[in-house]
Amino acid sequence: MNEFLKEFKDRGFYYQSTGEIELSKKLNEEKIKGYIGFDCTAESLHVGSLLQIMCLRLLQKHGHRPIVLLGGGTTRIGDPSGKDKTRKILEEKEIEKNINSIEIILKKFLDTEDKKIKPIFVNNYSWLKNLNYISFLRDIGKHFTINKMLSFDSIKLRLEREQSLSYMEFNYMILQAYDFLELNKKENCVLQIGGSDQWGNIVNGVDLIKRYLSKEVYGLTTPLITLASGAKMGKSESGSIWLDKKLFSVFDYWQFWRNTDDRDVIKFLKMFTDISVIEVEKIKKNNINDLKILLANKTTSMLHGKKESSDAEKLAKSTFKENSTGKSLPSIKIDKHILNKNLVELIASIAKDISKSEIRRLIKSNGVKIDNELINDEKFIINNQIFKNKGFIKLSLGKKKHFKIVI
Numbered sequence: 001m002n003e004f005l006k007e008f009k010d011r012g013f014y015y016q017s018t019g020e021i022e023l024s025k026k027l028n029e030e031k032i033k034g035y036i037g038f039d040c041t042a043e044s045l046h047v048g049s050l051l052q053i054m055c056l057r058l059l060q061k062h063g064h065r066p067i068v069l070l071g072g073g074t075t076r077i078g079d080p081s082g083k084d085k086t087r088k089i090l091e092e093k094e095i096e097k098n099i100n101s102i103e104i105i106l107k108k109f110l111d112t113e114d115k116k117i118k119p120i121f122v123n124n125y126s127w128l129k130n131l132n133y134i135s136f137l138r139d140i141g142k143h144f145t146i147n148k149m150l151s152f153d154s155i156k157l158r159l160e161r162e163q164s165l166s167y168m169e170f171n172y173m174i175l176q177a178y179d180f181l182e183l184n185k186k187e188n189c190v191l192q193i194g195g196s197d198q199w200g201n202i203v204n205g206v207d208l209i210k211r212y213l214s215k216e217v218y219g220l221t222t223p224l225i226t227l228a229s230g231a232k233m234g235k236s237e238s239g240s241i242w243l244d245k246k247l248f249s250v251f252d253y254w255q256f257w258r259n260t261d262d263r264d265v266i267k268f269l270k271m272f273t274d275i276s277v278i279e280v281e282k283i284k285k286n287n288i289n290d291l292k293i294l295l296a297n298k299t300t301s302m303l304h305g306k307k308e309s310s311d312a313e314k315l316a317k318s319t320f321k322e323n324s325t326g327k328s329l330p331s332i333k334i335d336k337h338i339l340n341k342n343l344v345e346l347i348a349s350i351a352k353d354i355s356k357s358e359i360r361r362l363i364k365s366n367g368v369k370i371d372n373e374l375i376n377d378e379k380f381i382i383n384n385q386i387f388k389n390k391g392f393i394k395l396s397l398g399k400k401k402h403f404k405i406v407i
């Protein structure tokens with residue numbers, strides 16, 4: 001098996017592929033270009049996109065050249081894959097702003113110096129904006145059948161749930177297939193990588209290129225990542241785990257990885273760090289907390305740099321000491337309506353993944369502190385008085401979760 005594909009599988013990146021044997025042979029014979037597309041619906045990517053970014057890094061590691069497609073065109077439509085309803089359509093200026101900020105983030109992860117492997121950034125709006133509808137239907141649309149399009153999960157699941165699917169969204173898979181065709185013609189791109197929910201879109205592109213150009217190209221998909229707890233990867237008590245530190249602080253990012261479930265640590269060391277699979281196997285029996293700190297340091301260094309990661313680790317150590325005031329902790333602002341309500345309501349407004357009954361159990365088991373003082377009364381009232389001295393309080397839930405609360 002080709003070394004890129006072997007490591008792709010060993011790290012847990014692999015879900016399924018088209019023509020795996022032929023792809024392996026091609027990868028052995030030449031250095032290729034492969035692409036991953038990112039829609040630009042927000043000014044930052046979040047941790048849910050990190051596996052795809054690691055795939056781009058792995059391409060570079062094995063001497064292949066990644067193409068990063070930033071979907072300025074397709075973002076104007078919206079991918080129905082995995083969605084229950086039509087996505088909000090953004091203004092053009094907002095999309096362009098998002099593209100610029102996402103490109104900056106991606107460059108932090110990728111080698112932009114080596115000319116042989118430096119990423120090629122493309123915006124599909126450059127070829128989608130001037131499409132002639134009649135010509136597009138005649139030249140491209142004739143290669144798609146409604147029967148097959150209706151069989152793909154991204155469409156089928158929406159229809160089975162009787163949720164509306166606009167004609168605009170229905171066209172998305174044709175446009176994504178057309179992106180692959182354009183990249184094959186312009187850049188000789190022969191591989192598209194995406195999440196398993198993109199399988200139908202990727203297969204459409206492979207088939208279109210075969211029919212339109214009589215050329216063989218390939219698709220490769222990654223599994224959708226869920227935590228051992230069953231929760232979706234990339235969410236926390238305070239929302240999405242953004243890769244832009246303006247939206248999600250370096251400390252919170254470090255802490256997210258430090259708080260990884262014991263059952264996920266080894267898997268995440270393989271998926272989200274550059275530590276070799278062999279080395280991970282050697283150290284997997286080490287102290288679990290040491291492995292979590294290693295994971296937090298490696299992932300944070302990759303995005304924010306070694307110094308920021310080291311500072312976050314030091315802050316974490318000082319925060320968890322009993323005499324820590326919480327002054328250096330990132331803030332969570334709460335609405336004034338929380339004032340004069342009880343402790344359970346305060347915690348519920350912050351830790352949205354914990355039920356009120358779980359919060360009550362946590363309080364009764366001495367798991368909640370305010371400013372390092374144990375609070376075991378669930379009816380404890382949150383009033384202005386406890387904020388007066390400093391303008392904030394430090395709320396601790398168990399040993400690992402600490403928040404600076406500001407009204």
